Amino acid sequence: MEGRLMDIESIQARFRAFAREREWEPFHSPKNIAMALTVEAGELLEHFQWMTEEASFDLDSEKKEQVAQEIADVQLYLCRIADLLKIDMAEAVDRKMVINEEKYPADLVRGSAKKYTEY
Incomplete structure (x- = not known):
């Protein structure tokens, strides 16, 4: 698609x-x-x-x-x-993705569904 x-x-x-x-x-x-x-x-x-x-x-x-x-x-x-x-939705999404990348570093959360406060 x-x-x-x-x-x-x-x-x-x-x-x-x-x-x-x-x-x-x-x-x-x-x-x-x-x-x-x-x-x-x-x-x-x-x-x-x-x-x-x-x-x-x-x-x-x-x-x-x-x-x-x-x-x-x-x-x-x-x-x-x-x-x-x-x-500005595009700007807000970009800012939020940066925050999410910091909260959920791939090497710490890979394969886990835990919230960032749990690790």
């Missing part, structure tokens, strides 16, 4: 216009978008509830499309909250 790069700024502009056309700006506070994001993440999780680890890798086409829709909802809300708070 060949991936495409996402243009976050275009997604944000499109979502901004989408909200404006529907006069939803008053409802799109960072708090409300964060709450909506959690709901959508829960809906994503619901598709995997009670599945085995193996089954979670082998979704039929209908289930995979449903999961894709929930992933899109999560991504849209992430883009929206970053837009509202003027957070």
